[in-house]
Structure formats: structure tokens, C-alpha cells
Amino acid sequence: EAGVAQSPRYKIIEKRQSVAFWCNPISGHATLYWYQQILGQGPKLLIQFQNNGVVDDSQLPKDRFSAERLKGVDSTLKIQPAKLEDSAVYLCASSPNRVQAFFGQGTRLTVV
Amino acid sequence: AQSVTQLDSHVSVSEGTPVLLRCNYSSSYSPSLFWYVQHPNKGLQLLLKYTSAATLVKGINGFEAEFKKSETSFHLTKPSAHMSDAAEYFCVVSVSGSARQLTFGSGTQLTVLP
Numbered sequence: 355e356a357g358v359a360q361s362p363r364y365k366i367i368e369k370r371q372s373v374a375f376w377c378n379p380i381s382g383h384a385t386l387y388w389y390q391q392i393l394g395q396g397p398k399l400l401i402q403f404q405n406n407g408v409v410d411d412s413q414l415p416k417d418r419f420s421a422e423r424l425k426g427v428d429s430t431l432k433i434q435p436a437k438l439e440d441s442a443v444y445l446c447a448s449s450p451n452r453v454q455a456f457f458g459q460g461t462r463l464t465v466v
Numbered sequence: 467a468q469s470v471t472q473l474d475s476h477v478s479v480s481e482g483t484p485v486l487l488r489c490n491y492s493s494s495y496s497p498s499l500f501w502y503v504q505h506p507n508k509g510l511q512l513l514l515k516y517t518s519a520a521t522l523v524k525g526i527n528g529f530e531a532e533f534k535k536s537e538t539s540f541h542l543t544k545p546s547a548h549m550s551d552a553a554e555y556f557c558v559v560s561v562s563g564s565a566r567q568l569t570f571g572s573g574t575q576l577t578v579l580p
Contacts, residue, residue: 357509387568396472396556396570397510410567445510447568453498453517453560455568457510 356380358458360446366464372434375461379427379448385409387455388421388431389445397445403429404452436465468493470559472571480579485529485544487574489557492538499540500558500568501531510556516540527551552578 359378367373379386384405389397400419401411406426414421418437423429433440443462447455473488491497501513514525521533531542540557557571 389570394573396572398570399567402567447510454500454512454515456512457502459507459509 358446358448358456360444360458360461362461363459364462364464366466367436369438369465370435372432373436373463374430374432375444375446375463377429377431377446377458379429379446380450380456383448383450383456384426385449385452385455386423386429387445387447387449388429389447391443391445391460393442400431400444433463436463438465441465468497468559468561468567468569470557470569470571472555472557472574474574475572476575476577478577478579479547481549482546485542485547485551485576487542487555487557487576489540489542489571490538491540491557491559493559493561495561498560499531499533500560501525501529501540501542502556502558502570504554504556504573506553513542513555547576547578549578549580552576 361376386403388400391397400414401421402409403423406423421431443460445460447457449455469492471490499516502510504510514523516523516533524530529544555574558568560568
């Protein structure tokens with residue numbers, strides 16, 4: 355079974371630039387999560403989708419972050435404009451049952 | 467609301483000695499609890515999970531954890547550490563509800579000394 359795919363693996367941008375991350379969940383998984391993991395901390399939930407609808411985006415900084423899952427499969431997370439404190443690993447995960455989540459390898463973002 | 471506290475940010479053990487990584491949780495409802503491991507530059511891998519069945523849960527690579535409701539704990543143990551166990555470990559709690567989020571602890575970095 356193919357796992358959760360994320361791209362790119364690494365990204366370096368200057369502050370105030372924009373960036374987008376892509377996630378392809380495991381086939382058939384209705385739930386998709388985006389997490390932000392700052393160095394030395396545990397992952398923090400940014401947004402949770404159930405199919406193509408948003409279940410929880412209470413911790414998403416909506417002034418600069420946006421995410422979509424238009425067809426209920428792939429998802430993109432965008433940051434515009436980026437700040438230095440956005441440097442982190444962005445993890446995508448999917449779940450068939452909202453009990454167990456399967457994680458991708460993440461995208462490491464460095465904002466300089 | 468739910469939360470999880472990992473009591474040690476760093477644990478060092480010698481190879482062949484027991485491992486104990488401590489986790490306490492807070493939850494208004496019956497929780498599901500997980501331990502994930504993260505090796506450098508790799509994705510999060512599920513070690514084991516508790517979802518209201520047996521309180522002693524066995525996972526991969528010889529790890530196990532015991533759910534103790536009275537102590538609100540879910541400590542991770544392994545009888546004998548191996549060099550390959552060196553990694554970051556996360557305790558995670560999830561409760562039922564429409565969102566059913568996974569809330570992560572801050573992590574415990576396990577170092578295994580030769």
C-alpha cells in the first residue's frame with residue numbers, strides 16, 4: 355500500500371515570498387490533516403479535512419495560511435506571505451477512520 | 467479539551483538496558499492513545515495504539531505501553547534498548563467527537579549509548 359506522499363521535501367524561501375506544499379493521501383482515506391512541527395516541538399494541527407470539507411481550522415493562521423482539498427483527495431497548503439517563524443516541517447497525514455493517522459515524510463521549510 | 471504531557475524531553479539509556487518514556491494525558495472523554503516514533507529525516511511511524519481494548523498494548527520492535535486510567539498515564543517501555551531505537555518519540559491523544567483531533571506531546575528524544 356502506497357503511503358502518504360508529500361512534495362517538495364525541502365524548500366528555502368525568503369520572507370514575504372509565497373510557498374505551496376502538496377499532499378497525496380493514502381487512497382480511500384477520507385480524513386486529511388496538515389500539521390506544523392517547529393524544531394524541538396511536537397506537531398501542531400493546522401487543519402483537518404473530512405473529504406473536501408474543513409472539520410477544524412481553528413489553529414490555522416488564516417491571514418497568511420490557506421489550504422484546500424477540492425476533490426476530496428489531494429490537498430495543498432499555501433503560505434503567503436511567509437515569515438521567519440514559519441520555518442518548520444509541514445506534515446500531512448491521512449486516516450480511514452479518524453482514529454489512526456498515517457504520516458508523510460513532511461516538507462521542511464526554511465524561511466530566510 | 468485534551469492534552470498530553472511527556473515528562474522527559476531527553477532520555478539516555480545504555481544498549482541492552484530497559485527503556486521508560488513517560489506520558490500523562492488529560493481528556494474529558496475516553497481517549498485513544500498512541501505512541502509514534504520519528505527517526506531523523508523520516509516520517510512519523512506508529513509504534514502502538516490503545517483504543518479501549520486491552521490496557522497493556524504491544525507494539526512493533528518490542529515496545530509496549532500500559533494504559534492506567536487512575537493515573538492518566540500511558541508510559542512506553544521496552545525491556546532492552548537497541549541502538550536503532552535512538553529517535554524522537556511522541557505520545558498522542560485523541561478523543562471522540564466530530565473533529566477527533568490528534569494532539570501531540572512535545573516529544574522525548576531517546577539516546578542509546580553503546
